[in-house]
Ligand SMILES: Nc1nc2c(c(=O)[nH]1)N(C=O)[C@@H](CNc1ccc(C(=O)N[C@@H](CCC(=O)O)C(=O)O)cc1)CN2
């Protein structure tokens with residue numbers, strides 16, 4: 221690869237901090253360090269305390285630690301220099317604008333350090349994506365999942381499958397070039413059971429209830445019910461309980477308010493929606509449409525029914541209740557209701573749980589949270605098996621399966637066609653890890669990163 225331009229960026233977060241880290245990567249990193257310090261006596265992987273100065277006017281910028289890494293033994297695989305400076309605004313601005321004046325350097329784009337690490341073979345695409353997930357991880361389970369992926373859990377799985385296909389392909393191609401008259405069955409026939417096994421392994425990996433995506437993005441729980449059922453009050457009561465609030469996304473839309481909670485290390489997102497009723501006005505109808513839309517995508521629905529209005533429940537509300545729903549009798553302080561009444565009145569409906577709560581007295585709130593936690597954690601739990609985390613991977617795996625299924629048909633017909641199916645299937649797996657040419661993908665994947673990473 222031709223020598224890349226040297227890039228730099230503030231790799232630590234914005235805002236005042238004790239220490240900030242500016243990272244440089246590329247062939248002119250060491251030269252830039254000499255320009256800043258006037259010194260040549262740095263040793264790779266040894267931190268050296270030095271004075272940073274603006275080379276133009278010799279003005280003093282900081283007392284810093286410089287930490288150089290000699291290629292290829294660095295994060296990016298290039299020459300890297302880290303400047304560990306004081307984390308105040310004037311210091312970081314001063315050092316960054318001095319670097320800015322240096323014509324052999326340019327500012328790094330988001331994810332560009334990691335992109336270089338990928339291009340220099342330090343990691344594959346799934347590991348780079350894992351690294352990005354790690355930086356964005358908000359809960360312990362998200363961190364665990366990201367670290368696993370960074371350690372190559374998906375790389376090993378997908379590369380293993382790809383290697384199996386490549387070796388089958390080698391046999392198929394050898395058979396096309398030098399057909400063996402003594403083997404009427406043909407190599408394609410011999411490959412058939414192996415392809416079938418692989419196909420079912422892939423399907424097993426895909427058949428995961430989107431666990432990985434729920435873990436990455438949060439397990440979504442939509443609170444639904446009639447107007448004034450007490451949905452907003454319930455969400456507040458749930459959020460104010462003894463759980464960590466990861467972030468508040470209030471007021472993004474007028475109709476749906478979200479709050480992200482950390483339940484036992486697992487990310488859970490509650491969404492409050494517009495009250496559902498018949499004969500609503502135009503604006504309200506739009507809100508209801510969105511609520512129903514959210515309900516469809518949700519991992520779990522909390523259907524709120526006012527205890528003091530029981531057994532009066534609208535058809536719209538009842539229709540929402542399925543095997544991904546909890547029924548929550550709200551405002552229990554207004555009427556004492558036995559949850560079992562629900563099954564007596566609606567024996568054909570099968571909600572997972574029926575509970576009662578009061579957002580005023582807090583009755584039932586921690587019990588409901590516990591049930592929600594148990595239900596959501598059960599669906600996200602991390603076990604030994606590698607977990608699929610991205611739509612990008614899912615699409616490529618589905619495409620891979622369709623090539624393998626086509627092989628099953630073409631194997632009886634034509635060895636050349638059969639080999640092509642295997643080649644295409646292997647390419648799909650290679651596109652996930654980045655082994656095959658995926659140039660157009662890289663911009664999309666790495667632009668999702670932070671600056672300085
Ligand atoms: N100061 C600092 N802290 C950091 C990072 C960093 O870049 N700088 N990291 C950035 O993400 C993470 C650590 N990850 C790193 C990964 C590889 C290498 C590295 O130098 N790799 C070389 C040598 C490997 C070795 O010594 O075993 C290599 O791969 O050849 C450095 C940091 C978290 N903490």
Ligand SMILES: Nc1nc2c(ncn2[C@@H]2O[C@H](COP(=O)(O)OP(=O)(O)OP(=O)(O)O)[C@@H](O)[C@H]2O)c(=O)[nH]1
Nearest residue numbers: 446447448449450451452453494495551578579580
């Ligand atoms: N006594 C009592 N009142 C409650 C309780 N929960 C909510 N309320 C009251 O019921 C009314 C409606 O509560 P909200 O939480 O706004 O209901 P909502 O379902 O979000 O209403 P919409 O957004 O209009 O659909 C408010 O006056 C609340 O104070 C409760 O547990 N007990």
